Amino acid sequence: MELYEWAGRVFGGDCLEEKLLAPPEGVKGLTDLRPGPAVAWRRPPRSGSLVVAPKEQRIKFPRPNSLGREEMRVRSLHAFANHELMALEMMAWALLAFPQADSSFRQGLAQVLVDEQRHFQLYCQRLQALGVQFGDLPVNDHFWRAGPDIGNPLDWVCTMHLTFEQSNLDHAPFYGRLFRQAGDEASARLMQTIFEDEIHHVRFGSAWLKRYQAEGKSLFETFSEHCGENNPPARAKGFEFQEEARRAAGLDDEFIQALRDYRD
Ligand SMILES: [Fe+2]
Ligand SMILES: [Fe+2]
Known part of the structure; x- marks a missing residue:
């Protein structure tokens, strides 16, 4: 294919x-002989329970000190599953949006996408074990909102791999520890799996940031621009840097x- x-x-x-x-x-086994015309950003379609909820129906992400309650852990896992789903949709879009990018970039991105599909399924399995189907809770459009600002592979790498995924190098172990403290070992182990894979995904981003680095600018300046x-x-x-x-991710x-x- x-x-x-x-x-x-x-x-x-x-x-x-x-x-x-x-x-x-x-x-x-994927061939890349006809990368096709570049596709402009648009929100990917979702049907049924996957549809993004109107703002007034969304629920807040739980506070860290509430995760002793299973209901709040379910909320977090459901939100994380939606992050994976948005990430894989956006990765598929990036493959359509940047047909001229280096073929090793495209192959690498395809591999990351497959990892995100697996992550989404792991979260769904964990939710099912807790009696919840993905889509039972309202979902938001958090990552999608960055879509219109991504115009080239460098923007892509900085937004997806070096912002959303890099933040997960902090979030995954943080929430893993809170889940473990709550006695939810299965969710804690899942966060560890995600964390280990995320190091590879950020490594993909840092490698391409170095390739695309603007002359006369530091890596961080290139990233922040x-x-x-x-x-x-x-x-x-x-919360915890x-x-x-x-370093393991090549930064x-x-x-x-x-x-x-950095402060805002
Ligand atoms: Fe993931
Ligand atoms: Fe990832």
Whole structure:
């Protein structure tokens, strides 16, 4: 199957069956001979319980000190599942949006997309074990709102991999610890799996940031100029800053310090 066809079905399908479509012969079996015309950003379709809820129906993300209650852990896991779903939809869009990008960039991104499909399914399985189906709670459009600001592969890398995914290097271990403290070992282990994969995803982003780095600018300057007005660098970190994980993801000390010290 052509990469373009696969990404088109994942992005354009309104149901989970299409959004979770696996490449028939794995990522390596995808060909990229006809990357097709660039597709401008639009919100991907969703049907039934996947439809984004109107603002007044949305529920707040739970406070960390409320996660001793199962209901609040379910809310967090449901929100995290939706993050995975939005991430995989946007990754499929990026494959459609940047047909001219390097073929190793496109293959790498396809692999990350497959990981996000798996993450979404892992969250759904955990929710099911807790008696909840994905879509039982209202979902928001958080990541999608960054879509209109992404105009090229450098913007993409800075927004998706180095902001949303980088922040998860802090969020995943933070929530994993709170789940464990609540005695929810299965959810804690899931956060550890996500954390380990996220290091690879941020590593993909940092490698391409270095490739696309603007002349005369530091890595952090390049990043902060391309992560989008509505998505400032502060969004790339969580409550507890994980320095080691960032190093493992290929970010250098100068970048890490600049982000650590960054204030809005
Ligand atoms: Fe993920
Ligand atoms: Fe990821």
